[in-house]
């Protein structure tokens with residue numbers, strides 16, 4: 001028997017304590033993450049919960065944690081339609097990046113057109129190749145996974161985490177790192193329904209991997225994820241998207257959201273589950289208030305009568321729809337919506353106007 005020195009025994013005791021403590025907090029954490037994913041009420045949970053081991057509110061511990069910056073990666077093309085959205089996106093990134101609460105790090109437009117364009121000096125850009133001709137079959141977003149594969153392989157990225165973003169995102173509040181170690185954060189889309197598409201999903205997610213409910217109702221964006229995880233998922237995501245596109249039934253069923261399903265399946269294949277954050281973004285005109293949400297996603301047209309009534313699907317007397325500007329940027333100083341239109345839509349138009357007013361040579365694009 002070795003007789004330990006008193007110091008050694010003390011260290012051993014302390015080590016044991018911390019070991020137990022870490023294990024306990026991991027288990028507790030695992031549990032609360034399970035709850036988060038289930039009902040999306042993470043914010044309340046996080047703020048109200050008391051760490052049972054050290055009896056300190058979680059938010060205090062979070063506040064004391066060092067920042068975990070994430071890199072903002074925006075996949076884009078050199079089409080005029082993509083460019084004007086990227087310029088607005090980057091303008092708002094710069095405005096909110098250094099506000100309190102932000103953990104936003106560097107920014108890269110990952111340009112998958114294979115050649116530089118005229119925004120190289122305005123927006124930090126990394127040029128990658130498009131898919132070989134014909135492979136995307138007109139479904140241009142199939143280029144996204146391939147763009148990420150190339151960028152992750154070739155670029156030097158300082159941050160440990162990455163936000164996958166899209167041109168029609170506007171940062172409306174400073175964005176913290178919503179991911180938690182091995183758990184990336186994602187926005188749950190109501191129209192991604194793995195359980196209702198079991199037949200198609202099973203072709204890519206074999207039974208031995210588990211139930212299809214393992215697949216999160218998400219796409220690749222917005223997602224904040226550890227770089228090391230994305231490095232594993234991106235090649236699988238590319239492979240699954242191409243195979244889904246190759247399967248006529250899956251292609252027909254998933255249509256324009258095929259590449260979203262492909263990301264959801266690819267991450268599940270790697271055993272990665274996402275924290276689902278409904279407050280990650282808001283989508284006018286359906287979400288009425290900005291509140292504490294982080295990103296405005298302006299993918300839906302906003303059509304209203306002059307009385308402020310939503311006329312979705314019918315061209316409104318007042319409208320803002322990004323698709324009205326397929327060939328070039330919207331003019332500066334768009335008219336504000338009539339009275340009665342929700343705050344989310346008003347904020348969106350004001351933010352577009354502020355960006356276009358301040359971006360030099362806006363109309364030349």
Ligand SMILES: *[C@@H]1O[C@H](CO)[C@@H](O)[C@H](O)[C@H]1NC(C)=O
Nearest residue numbers: 023024026027028030031273
């Ligand atoms: C936490 O959850 C992960 C994934 O569900 C699991 O692999 C891990 O063993 C769990 N950790 C603990 C300490 O329960």
Ligand SMILES: *[C@@H]1O[C@H](CO)[C@@H](O)[C@H](O)[C@H]1NC(C)=O
Nearest residue numbers: 236238239240241242243246
């Ligand atoms: C995807 O991966 C499978 C198995 O790893 C491989 O056989 C197949 O060729 C890949 N498909 C594509 C389109 O890359």
Ligand SMILES: *[C@@H]1O[C@H](CO)[C@@H](O)[C@H](O)[C@H]1NC(C)=O
Nearest residue numbers: 332333334335336337353357
């Ligand atoms: C923007 O347009 C409004 C009318 O819609 C006008 O009153 C205002 O002066 C314009 N502002 C700028 C900066 O051009």
